[in-house]
Amino acid sequence: MAKPIQLSPKDMINAYLLFFVVHGAQIGVGIQGFQRIIYQDARQDAWISVLLAGIATHLVTFCMIKTLEIYGSDDLYGIQIDIFGKWIGNFLNAIYVIYCSVAFFSVLRNYIEVIQAWIFPSIETWFLSATLLIIIIYAFTGGLRVIVGVSFFSIILSLWIFPMLVFPMEYATVDSLLPILENDIRSILKGAQSMTFTIIGFEILNVIYPFVKDKKKIRKPVHLGLLVTTIIYLAVMLVSIAYYSEGKLLKTIWATLTLFSFISFPFMERFEFVAVCFWMLIILPNLCLYLWAAYRGAIRLFPISEKTFVWLFSFIVLIGTLLVQTRTQINTINTVFGQIAFYVIFVYPILLWPIARLKKNFASKKVKKNE
């Protein structure tokens, strides 16, 4: 077995903080406009798709934790090398690093697009990209403790956004949700699959697992985090379906932001201007955690210092954000990435678990024979 990661207690985090890590990594840019994509497939039953996707995350996480527990104190990168050997293992690790990088890129590019579309049409892409990257580098170089802290504050400080859903309810009608289960199972499942891009993020568990202090206690916070995410998505979906008239949802790219756009207070109108900017705090944990996960994998592939990695990575991402410019390109990236992520996040862990078990049984028998 590969040597487990050696960590000092100072780098470790408490198990209950995983709630914030998992939840913070899941909610990001997806929630701003996931309704349209699901609605395309499942129509008014889209909320069932969301529910199914939520249940799927619990199942996948169950398998993930089982796999990780076999190895005790190792992350996915170590497990893959142990199971598949040096070459295939490293190849899979490289894929995972690239996956994390693309996820990072996708979140960043989507957020930049939202800012340009909603607030500053004239502001340069490179400027938004560079400023966000600087903030992320600052958080990343603070270490895992700071990254988890960012996730924590990101959730605590954005709690106030959730009750804003009450405002559109005034104009919502339950009739839009009826008839229930009119669409066939295939289209509902297809809708659930389309949720991938929005609901991923919990795979960070694969990498953060060795850094948790009391590993036996992780189930509760992790599943609670997933549950809260599912509830939030479900609530947003239900309100959206009830609020928008039929077909309107198909034409709205950022349905959640449009929901916000008519909320007004005595001291503030056009709430979405604040919301879009405030979203920076919500995507911050996404970006930091994916960057960190990519870094954990990269140091296994080749020796690279933290500083070199983060600057190189940021430079490549900066170039990337400049190359992808139009809405169509971004949409294509989201769709393709969502499909790949479906296999990486939802299918692969379920396959990995039995393989890890077999390998372990095999190894222990071998040891017994040798004795």
Add this chain to the structure above:
Amino acid sequence: MKFKLPFNKQQQQPVQEAPKENLVRVAHATDHFIQSIKNATNNPADLIVKYLPPNVTLIYIDNLIDDQTLNNDIIANLQSKPHDTPEAIEMALSIAEVSQSSLLRETVELMVNGHVVIHIGGFPQTILANIASRESRALSAPENESQVIGTQVGFNESLSTNISLIRRYIVSPNLCNEKVKIGTRTSTSVSLLYMRGIANDQMVQTMRQRIKDLYIDELIDSAVLAEMIDDNSLSVFPQMLLTERPDRFCDGILDGKIGVLVDGSSMAIVSPQGFTEFFQSQEDQNLRWQIATFLRLLRLAAFFLSVYLTPFYVAALTFHYEVIPQAFLVPLSESRALVPFPPIFEALLLEFIIELLREAGARLPTKIGQTIGIVGGIVIGTAAVQAGITSNILLIIIALSALASFTSPSYMMGNVIRLIRFPIIILAGFWGFYGIMLAFCFILIHLLRQSSLGAPYMSPFYPPRLKEMRDSIIRMPVPLTSKRPALTRPKDEHKFVPEPVKPDKS
């Protein structure tokens, strides 16, 4: 990203081989001895040499000693009957702190600390009697941290007075007091105070090490020391509390914190200190918990208001007109109709004026300071609006945020609030809400990265300790806050065994 510090905290003390003058002994002959003392002290005007026949010589520095004690307890005793050995003289003196020395350097060092040197012709040693008297002002109310309810006494500049104040609050043999001399030229006394059995040993050791590792030539005030022993000296946020209130100091020490007093400074250092604790006042402990909670929330709101209100105005007026409610748009545009500048310039100008007023008020004597405040505040304010340089509404906002910044009980933190506003205004002026959010995230990450004496700065919020939030931005009743904060990693976690909040009255 680690910046190189301007000075190295872990600086190695240059290895000093004991110089020859350290080992020079005290001379036998009286003339020779007096000359060597004069040479060592550069023959100052206030060096007094007094002969007591037949062979005793007294040497002291006039301004450092208590004349009455010298006359009554030393000279009178020595004159009454002749003494011929050092031991006999030591017995004869009615002074508590008397020592003998045979080294010239030690003799001189103690003499400049306020000891009287007694030399007997023919003996190669001196007798040193401590009768130092230091000038210090009387105790007075703390001026920078005044409070309505609570003790009205502040530290003064004398280390021994300050320690006696603390010992009056904490009557316990477990109050440890370690003395260190800092500064190669000033050799300032620094006292390290903590409670044995509460304070974490590792933290005490860290603090002790940080102070001892300093290799500087002068130390005039504790604020300098605080900056040098901070975890991150480059951060704008202070990580150690400077207080002039003995009650606050003692409260910290009883929570397991470590206090540092510097001779000649009326401010004491308390560490480790969390970010939220800078917004707590000692008065909160003396008030009912509902009122204390209200005041703490008020101060927190004032912090956010002070930092973000002006940037919000600038951002909304520059980029996001849509955010301003329709009813408010008319008075706002009316008030801004005459103003020729963009909002960012207008705001920076007014902020600058108010900072000028504050600085002028702080530097001038109290009486003139008040006048300047009225002249500056009312006259300049009204005139600026009438001249059309600024709008009325911005004037209100700026005055409000200036007012709010002074609610912070720690003057150091108030300064930080006033300073960080400027970059945020500039960001808001160029990139609107996006710029404000950028600054917000940056400050959040910055605060998360800091530590105070190795303890997390954002405690008890991060790492989250739900039970400790009872005494953070709110204050719950005393029975519910019976645990010491985990920030200090205390050895004894419980202050007392809590009783029911509402005991049944029999």
